[in-house]
Every structure is written in C-alpha cells, then in structure tokens.
Amino acid sequence: MFKLKSAIVMGFAALALAAAQNVAAQDKSIVVASTTSTVDSGLFSHLLPLFKAKTGIEVRVISQGTGQALDTGRRGDADVVFVHAKSQEEKFVADGFGVKRSPVMYNDFVLVGPKGDPAKINGTKDIAAALAKIKSAGATFISRGDKSGTHSAELNLWKIAGIDIAADKGQWYRDIGQGMGAALNAASASNAYVLTDRGTWLSFKNRGELVISVEGDKRLFNQYGVMLVNPTKHPHVKKDLAQSFIDWLVSTEGQKAISGYKINGEQLFFPNATVPGA
Numbered sequence: 559m560f561k562l563k564s565a566i567v568m569g570f571a572a573l574a575l576a577a578a579q580n581v582a583a584q585d586k587s588i589v590v591a592s593t594t595s596t597v598d599s600g601l602f603s604h605l606l607p608l609f610k611a612k613t614g615i616e617v618r619v620i621s622q623g624t625g626q627a628l629d630t631g632r633r634g635d636a637d638v639v640f641v642h643a644k645s646q647e648e649k650f651v652a653d654g655f656g657v658k659r660s661p662v663m664y665n666d667f668v669l670v671g672p673k674g675d676p677a678k679i680n681g682t683k684d685i686a687a688a689l690a691k692i693k694s695a696g697a698t699f700i701s702r703g704d705k706s707g708t709h710s711a712e713l714n715l716w717k718i719a720g721i722d723i724a725a726d727k728g729q730w731y732r733d734i735g736q737g738m739g740a741a742l743n744a745a746s747a748s749n750a751y752v753l754t755d756r757g758t759w760l761s762f763k764n765r766g767e768l769v770i771s772v773e774g775d776k777r778l779f780n781q782y783g784v785m786l787v788n789p790t791k792h793p794h795v796k797k798d799l800a801q802s803f804i805d806w807l808v809s810t811e812g813q814k815a816i817s818g819y820k821i822n823g824e825q826l827f828f829p830n831a832t833v834p835g836a
Contacts, residue, residue: 587616588799591627591636593707593782594737599757599826604819609806615799623706623737631655631785634792637800640807642755642782643707656785662807663816663827664781667711668759669772670742671697671751677771685775686719693721696730698750702741703733711780712753718777742768755780757826782827784808807831 596602597619606617620630624641631639632655639656641647650656669688671680677697679688692699702709716723723731734744738758745752746766754762759770772778784804789795806812813829820826 586614586799587618588637588796588803589618589620589635590638590640590803591620591622591630592640593624593627593642594621594739595642595708595755595758596640596782597621598737598739599755599761600821601757601816601819601827605807605812605815608815609803609812612806612811613802615802617803621737623702623704623709625705625707625710628655631787634787634795637787637796638784638803639787640782640784641707642780643710644781644783646707646710647783647785651785654791655788657788659783659785660804660808660831662782662784662831663813663829664779665756665827666773666780667708667753667778668756668770669751669753670745670759670768671771672749672767673769674749674767675771677751680769680771682772683774685715685772685777688772689716689719689721692751693719693726693730696728698748699731700741700745700748700750700752701731701733702738703735704737706737707780708738708753708755715753715777760821760824760826781830 602619610616620627620636622630624643624646627639627641628646628650630636631650639650647659651659669685677692677695679691682688701712713723732744734741738754741752742754742758742762743764744750746764746768749767751771784807786797786800786804787795789797808831813831816827816829817825
C-alpha cells in the first residue's frame, strides 16, 4: 500500500512538474506594441521567426498607430514599444513609462498621388511647396488622422508649409482615422494624395493609379526607436525576455536582418543602431 501511495504521489508530482514546464514554455513570450508600418511592410514577418529560432521567445505584436502604441505601453499592456515619433518616444521615457529609447533603423516618408497629378507636383523634392500646391488646387488629400507617427509627421509638414490644416482644410482634405493600409486604399480608390512611409508603400499591392509624387526631401526622414516598458511602474512586464528582443534588434545580427529585408531587390529599412562592442 505504501509503495502504491508513493507511486501515486510521484505520479502527481511528475504531472505537476510537466504542467509547470508547459506553462513556463507557453509563457516564453512578449507583447510588442508597434507602429502599423513594421507589420504592413512585412518586416516583422521577416524578423520574428529569426528571433524566435535564436531565443525560443515568441513575439506577439499589437499593430497600432504610434500614439496608440505608446498609450498601450503607458497602460502596461505591452512589454516593448517599437514606434517612429522621436519626440513622443522621448516624452514616454521622460515621464517614466519607458526605461530607455534606442534608435533601431530609419527609412523615409514619400508623398504618393495619382498619375494625372492635379496639383502638378510629380517629380518635385520640396514637400512643403508640394503640400501648398495640393491645398491651392483643392486636390483630394487623405490623412490617417489617427495620431500615428505618420499622422504626426504629416501635421508637422503642413506647419512647415505655413498651413494651419485644422483651420484651412476643406472638402479636399479627408481625415479617415485609420491605419496606413486603409489610407493607401482610400487614396487608390479616390485618386488622392497621401503621405506614407516608404516601407508600407513598397509592400502595398493595390496601387491603382498611384505613383510617388514627392521624395528625397530631408524633412521626410523617418526614424524608428524601441523602448522597454518600465517594469518599476508595471511589475508584470517581462523585463528579461523583452530586453532580449531589444538587444537582438540593435545587435549586429539583428541589424543585418533588418538590412536584409527587401522587396523586389529594394531595401525597406536601414539599420542605424549603436551596436554594442562595434
């Protein structure tokens, strides 16, 4: 009888250990709140399997505009925030919601529009002059209107152009409150102008009559940064696993993986992290 009880106890112990190990294995995951462009461009589909193969850590992505992603981090609903609005990222860290901001990569914004070019701006490199012509012509312009990094960049460019878009927008300016893919689809459907990050544009299939109207202006530079959500403020943050992801992104291996992501031979993102030990 004693042996039987011991066997039962040992059996339960083994089951408990197996269950604990299974939970631990399932728990080897993190949540990353990130801008839609890292998802829509296909970058994460390229990077995350490489990271998981190396570390065994699964990354679950919440795809949002930058403003929403930062709010997700503020609430502690993510372990990492990976976005592209430097001033907002720095405030996120300064306010104690993030531990440190690390630059990861960059690309640029482009203004795309219809081949017919009602504003007569195709091929120009002055984004401020181009926006002024769009307003003057009353040509349809699609704005994301979602407090994303791209939306913030767009609003800043209107200011640079000397236009108070909140006061001066008319029926030609369509604020849709949606992500980059939806904005591009809306522009394609209505033959409108829209500001987009180049990565999402290169991966976008439903272009219709859209072409790049304006590119190459240094004011279209688009920097991405990554931050660990502060575990002091949110103790449930998986600090070690999350930091492993951040460290990999800025490592030589991670930076090489970013530069290696191409569509039709064209590189979408350009790594510019300060690589430790480099």
